[in-house]
Amino acid sequence: MDIKSEGSKGAAVDGIKTGFKVTVTKNGPYLVSDSLPLKKEIIVADEDGESVSWQDGEKYPDQEQYALCSCGKSGNKPFCDGTHAEIGYQGAETAARTPHQEQASVFDGPELVLNDVQELCAAARFCHPNGGTWKLTRRSDDPEAKKQAIQETGDCPSGRLVIRDKKTGRPIEPAFEPSISLIEDPPEKASGPIWLQGNIPLESSDGTSYETRNRVTLCRCGGSGNKPFCDGTHCLNGFDDGDKSLR
Numbered sequence: 001m002d003i004k005s006e007g008s009k010g011a012a013v014d015g016i017k018t019g020f021k022v023t024v025t026k027n028g029p030y031l032v033s034d035s036l037p038l039k040k041e042i043i044v045a046d047e048d049g050e051s052v053s054w055q056d057g058e059k060y061p062d063q064e065q066y067a068l069c070s071c072g073k074s075g076n077k078p079f080c081d082g083t084h085a086e087i088g089y090q091g092a093e094t095a096a097r098t099p100h101q102e103q104a105s106v107f108d109g110p111e112l113v114l115n116d117v118q119e120l121c122a123a124a125r126f127c128h129p130n131g132g133t134w135k136l137t138r139r140s141d142d143p144e145a146k147k148q149a150i151q152e153t154g155d156c157p158s159g160r161l162v163i164r165d166k167k168t169g170r171p172i173e174p175a176f177e178p179s180i181s182l183i184e185d186p187p188e189k190a191s192g193p194i195w196l197q198g199n200i201p202l203e204s205s206d207g208t209s210y211e212t213r214n215r216v217t218l219c220r221c222g223g224s225g226n227k228p229f230c231d232g233t234h235c236l237n238g239f240d241d242g243d244k245s246l247r
Contacts (some may be wrong), residue, residue, distance in 0.1 A: 001074075001126045004228060010213075013079040016122055016198050018065070018179060019031055019033070019034045020032075020034035020035070020178055020200060021033055021034070021200065021202070021203055022036075022037050022196060022200055022201070022202050022203070022218075023202075023203045023205075024070075024093060024179075024202070024204055024205045024218075024228045025205055026040040026205040027084060027089050027090055028066040028067075028070065028080070028084050028085070028089075028091070029068055029069055029070050029080035030067065030068045030070055030194065030218060030228070031066075031086065031178065032065065032066050033050075033064075033067070033069050034053060034064070034070060034208075035062055035063065035064050035067050036133065036178060036179060036180050036200065037059070037062065037179040037180065038059075038063075038066070038078075038180050038181075038182070039056070039057065039058065039059040039060065039179065039180075039181055039182070040056075040057030040058045040059075040181065040182045040183075040184055040243065040245075041054050041055070041056065041057055041181040041182070041183055041184070041195065042054065042055040042056075042057045042183075042184045042185075042186065043124060043125075043183065043184065043185045043186065043187060043192070044053075045186075045187040046129075049127040049187055050125065050128050050129045051064070051124055051126045051128065051129075051187070052126075052129060053155075054155065057098075057182075057243070057245065058243075066196055067079060067080040068180075068220065069081075069083075070084070070089075070091055070219060070220060070222065070227075071084040071087065071089040071091065071222040072220060072222035072223070072229070072239055073087055073089070073222065074199055077241040077242065078182050078194075078220065078241060080168075084089040085208050087152065089222065091222070091227055091228075092227065093204055093205060093206075093224060093227050094225065094227055095108065095119075095210075095226045095227060095228060095229050096106060096119070097208070097210065097211075098142070100115065100120075100159065100162060100213065101115060101162075101209060102120070103117045103229075104116055104117050105117075105118070105228050106191065107134050107137050107138065107181070108137075108138075108166075108198055109137040109138045109139065109140040109141075109149075109166070109232070110138075110139075110140055110141035111140040111141055111165070111166050111167075112137050112140040112146060112163050112165065112166055112167070112172075113137070113162065113163070113164045113165075113166050114133060114149070114151070114153070114161060114162070114163050114164075115143075115161070115163075115164065116134075116138040116160060116161055117160055117229070119160075119203075119229075119238055120158045120159060120160040120217075120225055120226070120229055120230065120231075121158060121160045121232055122157055122158035122160070122183075122192065122193050122217040122229075122230040122231070123140070123188075123192075123230055123232030123234075123235050124155075124157050124158070124185070124192065126152050126155035126156050127152050127153075127156060127161060127196070128133075129148075129152065129204065130148050131135070131206060133149055133152045133153055133156075133161060136147050136148050136149035136152065137163065139140055140166075143151060144197070148231075149163060150163055150172055152184075153172075154172075154173065154174040157181075157183060157193070157195045157215055157217065158193075158214065158215065158230060159213050159214065159215035159216055159217075172217070173214045173215075174197075174214065176197035176198035176199075176214060176215075177197070177198050178197065178198035178199065178200050179197050179198060180195065180196055180197070180200070180230070181195040181197060182194060182195070182220070182229060182241070183195050183217070184243045184245045185234075185235070186245050187239060188235045189238065189240075189246055190234045190235050190238055190239050190240065190246070191220070191234060191239050191240055191241040191243055191246065192217075192230070193217035193218055193219055193220055193221075193230035194216070194218040194219075194220050194230075194233055195215065195216070195217050196216040196217070196218065197214070197215065198214065199212050199213065199214050200212070200216070202216060202218075204227070204228075208210040211242040216229070217229060217230040217232075218230060218233070219233070220234075220239075220241075221234040221237060221239035223236075223237050223239070
């Protein structure tokens with residue numbers, strides 16, 4: 001994964017048009033505009049069951065606009081088929097609107113600083129190997145520990161973890177092009193959240209905007225207690241969108 005030092009929060013990749021956004025609808029789907037690419041990404045675990053890498057999955061045909069299921073009950077996953085209305089789905093947004101840095105607990109290391117907003121955890125577990133990202137941050141004067149801390153943080157799809165260069169205070173982020181991924185988690189035998197990559201604007205159903213961030217995960221099982229964001233409930237309820245990687 002390419003890593004860059006990220007500055008301002010906008011569409012970070014030169015040459016990419018910036019009219020795209022994702023809109024949360026009231027008790028309904030996520031509306032995606034401006035031909036954002038849609039694909040699947042699969043969590044790969046090592047022999048100890050720890051998440052260590054991402055594997056490319058299915059790529060969907062390009063569409064100028066599309067609606068992604070948020071209730072978890074569509075018969076045409078990942079797309080909405082109107083089932084939310086039939087079942088009376090209640091998808092009230094409860095997540096905090098406070099910027100990540102203001103919510104975060106801070107873990108200080110000699111060369112890196114880790115910001116952690118636990119409520120955003122999507123249970124992808126990339127922060128577990130090598131003693132954990134928090135321990136690696138505290139050992140960041142060791143070049144290998146520093147490298148591992150940066151890699152693990154960048155692999156965290158939800159953006160719960162953000163790592164910063166201690167001297168400059170600037171976040172060190174993966175260089176994503178704007179796109180959307182559907183996470184599959186074979187080790188947990190579950191289909192995971194919708195992963196927004198590359199500073200895609202996210203608009204609430206009330207017309208206001210969430211903080212635009214490089215990494216965000218949205219609930220697609222319908223069970224999160226921190227909507228619209230994923231809180232890892234898909235692992236508990238065994239959400240399965242029918243992906244062959246879970247078989």
